[in-house]
Amino acid sequence: MSDLFLHDVRLPSGERAALELRGGIIRSIHASGSGGPGLPAPADLPREDGRGLLVLPGAIDMHVHFRQPGGEHKETLLTGARAAVKGGTTTCGDMPNTSPHTTTLAALAQKAALAAEAPCHLLFNFGAAPENLLDVRQAAATPWVRALKIYMGPSTGHGGLAPEHTEAHFRQAGRMGLPVMVHAEHIESIAAAEGRFPHDARHHADLRSIEAELTAVHEALRMARDHGTKLHLCHVTSARVLDLVEASGIRERVFVEVCPHHLLLSTADIHGPVENRYKVNPPLRPEPERAALLAALAARIDGLASDHAPHTLAEKRLPYDEAPSGIPGVEYVLPFALAWWAEGRYDLARLIALTSGNVARFLGLNRGALEPGREADLVLVDPDARWTLGAGDDRVASKCGWTLYAGTPLRGRPLVTLVGGRVVYRHGG
Ligand code: NCD
Ligand code: ZN
Ligand code: ZN
Ligand code: ZN
Secondary structure, X not given: OOOEEEEEEEOOOOOEEEEEEEOOEEEEEXXXXXXXXXXXXOOOOOEEEOOOOEEEEOEEEEEEOOOOOOOOOOOOHHHHHHHHHHOOEEEEEEOOOOXXXXXXXXXXXXXXXXXXXXXXXXXXXXXXXXXXXXXXXHHHOOOOOOOEEEEOOOEOOEOOOOHHHHHHHHHHHHHHOOOEEEEOOOHHHHHHXXXXXXXXXXXXXXXXXXXXHHHHHHHHHHHHHHXXXXXXXXXXXXXXXXXXXXXOOOHHHEXXXXXXXXXXXXHHHOOOOOHHHHOOXXXXXXXXXXXXXXXXXXXXXXXXXXXXXXXXXXXXXXXXXXXXXXXXXXXXXXXXXXXXXXXXXXXXXXXXXXXXXXXXXXXXXXXXXXXXXXXXXXXXEEEEEEEEOOOOOOOOOOOXXXXXXXXXXXXXXXXXXXXXXXXXXXXXX
């Protein structure tokens, strides 16, 4: 944490301002009306020239897979965090499907010890296991854990938790006020489809249908209602899920997360020599579903997360049944959110809600708003910059080294990232 006088930035309201950051906290905001951006820096504060750039709260991405321990050849907490801050993300929530799973205090401590080096805040979503209710209570008392993660169906590195154990965790989490994040795909529906379709990337969406997702979401909503649990639905792929959530009677207790890949790509995009690059759980959906989900972004969705799931291209080249599921993208969440804003899909207040504000409120983090008293996790953006993802001066920072979006023209670019009042990333520097 540190102190800084951030001179001459533009607030989302359009006003020019200077921000006084002390002890990692936004101490005061001097907008044009109140002394203005021209205010001289207090003598004791180092000064950063904001060059008139737009200042936003850093993005909060509660769904990343940084693979450490056990998958360090794909990503580590350090390489993942570096990629995050390059894209303007200042808090990441790492998932428990590492090896070992993060379902014990010992496994949590191992990750926490590695986190000190990381340039962004790291939180660890603790994993639900058949017999770890006590571990969950202890983990939730540490500063590292803000949510419990439950795999209601199988995905990379996890076979899925049995329904009776899932229910026990929902019950306990409800009593504790601990939000539950779910991977919602119904195990039996997936098993039933197994023999009915060819096993290849193009049929992944048939092998794991929207109905399988709806069945699991329906069950998660039922448990959240019965036990008073706060529910975070991970990687929602269909607006039909939103209909269920809105009819649930507990909308205010549910957080709907969507990922850029389900907003940008559909089954029609699956092509190239390595089709398994598009294999992800839950799958990419047909084009009309993608379009409907993107149309819902402006009003019906609570937040964006990357589900950053780095795998090597060598792993993706394996035959379909052996190739791991998952698409990398931790460094491109805010860039896409900015591009959608530049397209006129929503205003800056909504961009902040989608990238940090809503999830901060849901989890009780003192972040995600530009106000005195909030943590000084900030990103400086050139709103007019036109650039091409994965080309020119943009190199993929994730250790896995590839992206599905290379060549995409974007508008609006994160240039400087601050965590706790300290500059942790500077584009080109
Ligand atoms: C994720 C992974 O690789 O860890 N894969 C994926 O397809 N999304 C696991 C997950 O989020 O389900
Ligand atoms: Zn998942
Ligand atoms: Zn995931
Ligand atoms: Zn902070």
